Amino acid sequence: MRHPFTCFALAFVLALSACAADAAKRKEHQNVEFSPQRFAEQRDTILESLHDETYTELTDENRSAVLAALARMEARLSGVSRFEDMDKRDQTAVFNDQELINNLLTQAAADSRLICKREKFVGSNRTTNVCLTVGERRRLAEAAQDQMRGLQGSGYLPRE
Structure with missing residues (x-):
């Protein structure tokens, strides 16, 4: 029987290598200096x-x-x-x-930069990798703020 920490460490190393492999596939943006010949x-x-x-x-x-x-x-x-x-x-x-x-x-x-974070979901003690782009994270945060504003405007939540 394997030690629980060994399983966790192995899963963590595999997750990191998957993120590193994904990052290696992505090209880096570089500003371009245009020249007529090229x-x-x-x-x-x-x-x-x-x-x-x-x-x-x-x-x-x-x-x-x-x-x-x-x-x-x-x-x-x-x-x-x-x-x-x-x-x-x-x-x-x-x-x-x-x-x-x-x-x-x-x-x-x-x-478009991909950011991976280990997160625990409500009701679970397991952490999982959640990989989202910066733009996706910003859109999720804006949607959550809009939803909270809607709940405050409807009277379900008290205004601060």
């Missing part, structure tokens, strides 16, 4: 990463904004080998689109 390669990298776990919390609206900015940049960069060859307005527009893409993807990557 734009197609960089665009393809971004389009590929939009469909994996790096940006799971990117909203449809922000995904559309990223795709539109990439299309605008592609139109302005076609036939250009250096930024200096571009009109100043086009340089500014490309820079602004680059900043928009970096800001949206940085926020989505931060919200």
Whole structure:
């Protein structure tokens, strides 16, 4: 018969290794500095990463904004080998689109980060791993606050 602590330690090590393996599969977000020569390669990298776990919390609206900015940049960069060859307005527009893409993807990557916590559920002494993204945790907290506000407004709970 195994000692209960040994079973717990084994389960804990397996849970940690599963979280580590999941984290290893995830790509890390990096800001992109666009250059006219490498734009197609960089665009393809971004389009590929939009469909994996790096940006799971990117909203449809922000995904559309990223795709539109990439299309605008592609139109302005076609036939250009250096930024200096571009009109100043086009340089500014490309820079602004680059900043928009970096800001949206940085926020989505931060919200897509997976956090695992060991939690005990009510009525149970067993702890389990609960893995949620930062965005999912924020949405759950907001839903709980809205529910509490609704109960306070209905008279079921006293107002503070």
